[in-house]
Amino acid sequence: MKKVQDFKVLGYRRLNKDNYILTLIGEEDIPRIWPGNFAEIKVPDSPDVFLRRPISVLDADYEKKTISFYIKAVGKGTLKLGRLSVGQKVNIVYPLGNHFVVGQQQKVLIVGGGSGIAPFISLGRELKSRNIDTTFLIGARTKEDVFLTGEFARYGRVELTTEDGSMGEKGLVTDHKVFSGTFDFDKVYTCGPDPMMKAVAKIAGAKGVDCEASLENMMACGIGACLCCVSPTKEGNKLVCAEGPVFNTKDLLW
Amino acid sequence: MVDLKVDIGGLELKNPVTTASGTFGFGEEFTDFVDLGLLGGIFVKGLTLKHREGNHYPRMAETASGMLNAVGLQNKGIDYFIDTIYPRIKTFDTEIFPNINGSVVEDYIKVAEKVNDIDGINALELNISCPNVKEGGMAFGVSCPSAVAVTEAVRNVFDGLLIVKLSPNVTDITEIAKGVEGAGADAVSLVNTFLGMAVDAQSRKPVLSTITGGLSGPAIKPIALRMVWQVYNAVKIPVLGIGGIMNATDAIEFMLAGSTAIQIGTANFIDPQVSMKVIDGIEDYCHENNISAIGDLVGAMEV
Numbered sequence: 001m002k003k004v005q006d007f008k009v010l011g012y013r014r015l016n017k018d019n020y021i022l023t024l025i026g027e028e029d030i031p032r033i034w035p036g037n038f039a040e041i042k043v044p045d046s047p048d049v050f051l052r053r054p055i056s057v058l059d060a061d062y063e064k065k066t067i068s069f070y071i072k073a074v075g076k077g078t079l080k081l082g083r084l085s086v087g088q089k090v091n092i093v094y095p096l097g098n099h100f101v102v103g104q105q106q107k108v109l110i111v112g113g114g115s116g117i118a119p120f121i122s123l124g125r126e127l128k129s130r131n132i133d134t135t136f137l138i139g140a141r142t143k144e145d146v147f148l149t150g151e152f153a154r155y156g157r158v159e160l161t162t163e164d165g166s167m168g169e170k171g172l173v174t175d176h177k178v179f180s181g182t183f184d185f186d187k188v189y190t191c192g193p194d195p196m197m198k199a200v201a202k203i204a205g206a207k208g209v210d211c212e213a214s215l216e217n218m219m220a221c222g223i224g225a226c227l228c229c230v231s232p233t234k235e236g237n238k239l240v241c242a243e244g245p246v247f248n249t250k251d252l253l254w
Numbered sequence: 255m256v257d258l259k260v261d262i263g264g265l266e267l268k269n270p271v272t273t274a275s276g277t278f279g280f281g282e283e284f285t286d287f288v289d290l291g292l293l294g295g296i297f298v299k300g301l302t303l304k305h306r307e308g309n310h311y312p313r314m315a316e317t318a319s320g321m322l323n324a325v326g327l328q329n330k331g332i333d334y335f336i337d338t339i340y341p342r343i344k345t346f347d348t349e350i351f352p353n354i355n356g357s358v359v360e361d362y363i364k365v366a367e368k369v370n371d372i373d374g375i376n377a378l379e380l381n382i383s384c385p386n387v388k389e390g391g392m393a394f395g396v397s398c399p400s401a402v403a404v405t406e407a408v409r410n411v412f413d414g415l416l417i418v419k420l421s422p423n424v425t426d427i428t429e430i431a432k433g434v435e436g437a438g439a440d441a442v443s444l445v446n447t448f449l450g451m452a453v454d455a456q457s458r459k460p461v462l463s464t465i466t467g468g469l470s471g472p473a474i475k476p477i478a479l480r481m482v483w484q485v486y487n488a489v490k491i492p493v494l495g496i497g498g499i500m501n502a503t504d505a506i507e508f509m510l511a512g513s514t515a516i517q518i519g520t521a522n523f524i525d526p527q528v529s530m531k532v533i534d535g536i537e538d539y540c541h542e543n544n545i546s547a548i549g550d551l552v553g554a555m556e557v
């Protein structure tokens with residue numbers, strides 16, 4: 001069940017200049033959140049940020065009633081969300097959207113880039129709990145942009161690429177060696193910049209492997225009411241907020 | 255006890271608070287947030303004769319205190335509404351208002367005929383003001399003869415309450431309002447969105463795929479209020495006020511300016527529970543001001 005709830009800022013973990021994890025604490029029970037679900041956050045005290053901002057749920061602690069988000073500051077809303085004071089009230093609508101589907105796989109590949117890594121902590125935990133062999137392939141520009149690898153390592157193997165070669169293999173994620181030679185994964189999950197996801201989906205498609213991607217379209221309502229967030233699919237325009245954000249890439253017109 | 259009931263041209267609503275077309279889906283999207291049975295009514299997403307895919311993404315741009323949209327009437331067509339959606343939503347204990355659209359008068363007539371045959375539907379909103387479709391839409395609402403023609407045509411085939419939704423993109427909205435009143439409208443709703451535009455300075459491109467779009471939200475409220483006041487003074491039929499209503503105070507302002515009922519639009523995106531808060535706030539206002547019947551507020555601005 002979706003709800004609107006007031007939380008308070010519990011604290012931040014600063015990852016670098018632009019990237020941070022924001023943790024909120026609430027008083028009510030947190031509904032079940034699935035890997036890939038997101039929240040629409042009202043940016044407090046920011047009259048110039050009119051609409052809510054869609055942000056994936058990084059993690060939730062049902063006992064402690066906390067919820068956290070991994071955010072990259074790219075504009076006025078995400079900058080402000082990084083500068084709240086502890087105890088400040090934050091209103092969110094959540095949990096929204098569909099989620100990654102975990103089926104009978106044996107060996108999965110997760111490809112994340114930029115702020116697209118957020119859904120993969122909880123997905124990794126879910127996969128680990130089902131004893132599914134997981135490889136995380138994380139792409140970044142430089143080593144300064146590589147985060148959360150310690151968390152990912154708890155749930156699987158971690159592979160890295162950086163564009164400048166300062167960490168992991170040099171190049172783009174699709175240049176990584178996992179894609180050359182034997183490719184014995186039976187599912188690929190991806191989230192990140194569109195060109196990256198398209199390239200990953202293409203390779204997965206060519207290898208005949210099922211691939212799910214989480215899209216990041218601009219949203220107004222986040223709950224399927226405004227019809228602003230559409231993505232074209234083989235069955236016509238679909239709502240990224242309500243019928244997504246996770247799509248099987250074979251249904252997209254990529 | 256405050257009597258919140260209002261009469262919009264022969265149809266009684268349990269209170270003046272309704273939700274605007276295109277901003278509240280078919281009501282179902284809000285069942286986790288809102289007790290739909292408490293609403294005065296729901297104006298559902300714009301319907302057309304045939305399925306429409308709408309415009310290409312991007313369809314939305316945030317603006318100062320508002321947003322531009324260019325959805326372009328994406329919907330599965332009137333038959334799908336009648337066969338699939340309406341059976342699911344007709345159990346909601348509130349008035350359901352179909353919002354109908356067309357690119358030629360014949361389309362409006364066909365859709366209105368179909369709506370006329372739906373059991374349980376008492377009213378429709380004739381949208382002659384959508385700025386986001388290439389043909390028809392707003393074109394009907396910005397000239398008096400075409401607004402009159404489409405209103406007459408729909409009046410001839412629709413027996414229920416006919417609400418005509420006016421475009422603010424005109425020089426004198428009272429002329430159109432008087433025209434549709436003469437053509438048989440039972441009420442008018444205003445305003446639809448204002449034609450606007452957003453430019454991306456970085457890419458030097460328009461933000462919307464359609465270049466222009468419809469502006470809504472608090473940014474338009476003062477203009478919408480002015481238009482409601484003008485139309486209220488120009489026609490005898492009830493006025494439904496729309497435009498940037500974010501809270502109960504805004505709703506009361508619209509009523510004082512002459513709205514018998516109000517529609518909440520973009521605010522539903524910011525707070526999916528806003529409609530409930532507006533109802534409660536109106537009731538509180540009446541208590542505090544010793545108003546026993548909400549109707550007493552309509553047009554009660556003291557000038």
Ligand SMILES: Cc1cc2nc3c(=O)[nH]c(=O)nc-3n(C[C@H](O)[C@H](O)[C@H](O)COP(=O)(O)OP(=O)(O)OC[C@H]3O[C@@H](n4cnc5c(N)ncnc54)[C@H](O)[C@@H]3O)c2cc1C
Pocket residue numbers: 038049053054055056057069070071072073074075076077078079115118215216217218219245
């Ligand atoms: C389902 C979903 C999940 C998301 N999860 C995360 C997450 O976990 N962490 C995170 O940091 N970000 C996430 N995003 C992206 C985030 O919503 C945007 O970065 C944010 O809305 C930008 O707001 P702003 O006010 O900071 O930027 P603005 O000032 O509004 O815009 C700054 C720049 O960002 C671009 N932008 C604005 N909105 C979006 C958007 N929705 N997607 C892509 N670009 C956008 C604008 O075009 C502009 O170039 C997610 C988006 C979606 C749809």
Ligand SMILES: Cc1cc2nc3c(=O)[nH]c(=O)nc-3n(C[C@H](O)[C@H](O)[C@H](O)COP(=O)(O)O)c2cc1C
Pocket residue numbers: 226227228274275276277299300301323325327353381384419445446447469470471472474496497498499517518519520521
């Ligand atoms: C995303 C969006 C979609 C809309 N779709 C419709 C529609 O299908 N039919 C219609 O008559 N008006 C439509 N409107 C206009 C609203 O019903 C309303 O008239 C307008 O938004 C002004 O009110 P507001 O400022 O409270 O949003 C739409 C508005 C928005 C923001």
Ligand code: FES
Pocket residue numbers: 218219220221222223224225226227228229230239240241242
């Ligand atoms: S953001 Fe409104 S329908 Fe998706």
